[in-house]
Amino acid sequence: MPITICRLYDSYADARRVIVALEVAGLPSSETSMISNNSDAWYVATESTNIVPLRKQDASSETARDGKFEGAAVGVAIGATAATAASLVTMLALPGIGAVVGMGWFAAILGSMAIGGVTGGLLGALTNAGINEEDAHVFAEGVRRGGTLIAARVPPAEVPRIDSIMNRSAVRLQERCELYRRSGWQAFDPNAVPYTADQVRNERALRTN
Template sequence: LGIMAIPGVGPVVAAGWLAATAVGAVGGAVVGGAAGGAAGGIVGALTESGVPERDAHVYAEGVRRGGSLVTAKVDDRLTGEAERILRGERAANLDERRSAYEASGWTGFDATAEPYDDIEAERDRVRRTTPL
């Protein structure tokens, strides 16, 4: 368990395999210059772990906007059960979230954008959960 600063997200508490991957990705961004910068941070950590880059941008944007990202690395035999647990009633629908972001002009995660503060995060949550 540790605290780290991820570009475009800010300080986060992280543990496990994704945290270790993120530390490596952020380190690569610092050491590797421009090439590493493109793959650094949370998007780099997710893509390095096998998440398609297009999806990694949506996950990273959700975290920047105040959301949480929960991941689990499980034995193949337990994949179905893990997915059932993680897709609980409060799980975000990735395609719906991407569409909502794109409707507001979003084109991809920007590591230089400021993370949402508590008020902006709450407004975003209310926008997503209030029927039109």
């Protein structure tokens, strides 16, 4: 039975490089997934994008001028294999997080939950995938604050090898949890107001500079 490994990245670029490394290492693209905060509309949908209509996404030409990815270019950017699945990019509005863009099996699960009206959001999906609850709270809060989550389904024998690849540039979860707690945070709150675009940009600047 596959084991789910999740890692959080402050930079989408770091997460993208890990996706490419996993493909090069032989992990099928069908077993990797990505969820990235899109509150600042860095990703703009095209006609080929599978959009779950939970939130109207603002599209702006400024996204392209800023050198960020548009439409199916996200698929191209994360590797040749994943490029063929660009049409599977999904846009969602998650409780407590707001707009996210996702790709792969985990994003499909979130989309199915949203369409079916199933509660739980990202936190519920993580715990259902086998992630312990304490870590799931930090992962969800990290995405809320602008981060990118990668989830991979891995055969037990491959866990050490894939784990070492996914650790590259990943957030040290315990350290991040302690940092959040020092500011008064206790747990991810799906009822919280999502971060604004400016708050997400500021949070990313704090973590990536």
